Amino acid sequence: MISTRGRYALRVMIDIAENSGGHYIKLDEIAKRQNISEKYLESILVILTRGGLLNGLRGKGGGYMLTKSPSDYTVRSIIELTEGSLATVACLKPGAVPCERQSDCRTIEMWRGLDDVIAKYLDGITLYDLMEKPIDYSI
Amino acid sequence: MISTRGRYALRVMIDIAENSGGHYIKLDEIAKRQNISEKYLESILVILTRGGLLNGLRGKGGGYMLTKSPSDYTVRSIIELTEGSLATVACLKPGAVPCERQSDCRTIEMWRGLDDVIAKYLDGITLYDLMEKPIDYSI
DNA sequence: AATCAACATAGTAAATCAATATGTTAATGG
DNA sequence: CCATTAACATATTGATTTACTATGTTGATT
Numbered sequence: 001m002i003s004t005r006g007r008y009a010l011r012v013m014i015d016i017a018e019n020s021g022g023h024y025i026k027l028d029e030i031a032k033r034q035n036i037s038e039k040y041l042e043s044i045l046v047i048l049t050r051g052g053l054l055n056g057l058r059g060k061g062g063g064y065m066l067t068k069s070p071s072d073y074t075v076r077s078i079i080e081l082t083e084g085s086l087a088t089v090a091c092l093k094p095g096a097v098p099c100e101r102q103s104d105c106r107t108i109e110m111w112r113g114l115d116d117v118i119a120k121y122l123d124g125i126t127l128y129d130l131m132e133k134p135i136d137y138s139i
Numbered sequence: 140m141i142s143t144r145g146r147y148a149l150r151v152m153i154d155i156a157e158n159s160g161g162h163y164i165k166l167d168e169i170a171k172r173q174n175i176s177e178k179y180l181e182s183i184l185v186i187l188t189r190g191g192l193l194n195g196l197r198g199k200g201g202g203y204m205l206t207k208s209p210s211d212y213t214v215r216s217i218i219e220l221t222e223g224s225l226a227t228v229a230c231l232k233p234g235a236v237p238c239e240r241q242s243d244c245r246t247i248e249m250w251r252g253l254d255d256v257i258a259k260y261l262d263g264i265t266l267y268d269l270m271e272k273p274i275d276y277s278i
Numbered sequence: 279a280a281t282c283a284a285c286a287t288a289g290t291a292a293a294t295c296a297a298t299a300t301g302t303t304a305a306t307g308g
Numbered sequence: 309c310c311a312t313t314a315a316c317a318t319a320t321t322g323a324t325t326t327a328c329t330a331t332g333t334t335g336a337t338t
Contacts, residue, residue: 028283045284046286049284056284057284058285059281061282061283063284
C-alpha cells in the first residue's frame with residue numbers, strides 16, 4: 001500500500017511540472033490546488049528537496065522548482081524516495097538481515113519476481129507521461 | 140508491503156500442502172516447522188479456515204487440511220484473504236468513496252495499471268508452483 | 279528593516295502489527 | 309462416560325507508523 005505521503009508527492013510533482021513556467025512555485029499555492037494541508041505538504045516537500053528532486057528557494061519570489069525535466073523523473077524514483085524501499089516483503093528490503101531459512105525458502109524467488117514486476121512498471125512511467133498534454137490536432 | 144500475516148499464511152499453506160498425506164496436520168507441528176509462535180499462527184489459521192482455504196477439525200486426530208488441490212490456490216487468493224485488498228492506493232480499494240478530484244486525476248490510471256500488473260503476477264502462481272518437487276529423472 | 283516563504287524540530291491522536299493470555303467447544307479413545 | 313486432545317473465541321498489550329498540527333528559525337527580496 002502506498003500511503004498518502006507517496007501519493008501526494010507524486011501529485012505535487014505533477015502539479016509543479018504543469019504549473020511552473022520557469023519560476024518558483026509557492027507551497028501554499030500547491031496546497032490550495034491539491035487540497036493538502038500546508039504543514040503536511042511541507043513535510044513532503046522537505047523529502048523531495050533533500051532528495052534532490054526539487055529545488056527550494058526562500059524569501060519573496062521563492063518556492064519550489066523541478067531540478068530536471070519531467071521526462072527524467074520516473075514514478076519509481078518519486079515513490080521510492082518518499083515511501084522508502086518498495087520491497088514487498090521485509091527480507092527483500094535493502095539492509096535486511098538475511099533470514100536463516102533462506103536456503104530452502106519456497107517463496108523468496110516469487111517475491112523477488114513481484115518486486116521486479118513492480119519496479120519495471122514504475123520505471124517505465126515518467127512525470128511527463130502523467131502531465132496534462134495539449135490535444136494533438138495534427139494529421 | 141506484505142506483512143508477516145500474509146507471508147506466514149503462504150508459508151503455512153505450502154507447509155500443509157507438502158506435509159499432508161491425506162490426514163489432518165496439527166497446528167503445533169506447523170508452528171514448530173515454520174518457527175512461528177503457536178498463538179499467532181492460530182490467528183492466521185482462523186482466517187484461512189473461515190475463508191474456506193483450509194478445513195479445520197477439532198479433537199484427537201484433528202488439525203488442518205487443504206480444501207482443494209495445490210494447483211487450485213493462486214498466491215493472490217491466499218495473500219488477498221489474509222492481507223485484505225491488494226490495492227496499492229486507498230482510492231482503488233473496493234468500497235472506497237470515489238474521490239471528488241477523480242475526474243481530472245492524472246494518476247489513477249497509472250495506479251490501476253500497477254494493481255493489474257500485481258494481480259496478474261500473483262494470479263499466475265499457484266501453491267503447486269511453490270512446493271518442493273521431486274527431481275524429474277525422465278527423458 | 280520589513281516582509282516573505284522555505285526550513286527545522288517536536289508533539290499528538292488514531293490505526294495497525296505482532297504478538298500473548300485465558301478460556302470454550304467439539305471430536306476421539308480408553 | 310470421561311479424560312484428553314486440539315481447534316475455536318475473545319480480550320489485551322507494547323511497539324511502530326501515519327497523518328497531521330504547533331511553534332519557532334533562517335535566509336532572500338523589496
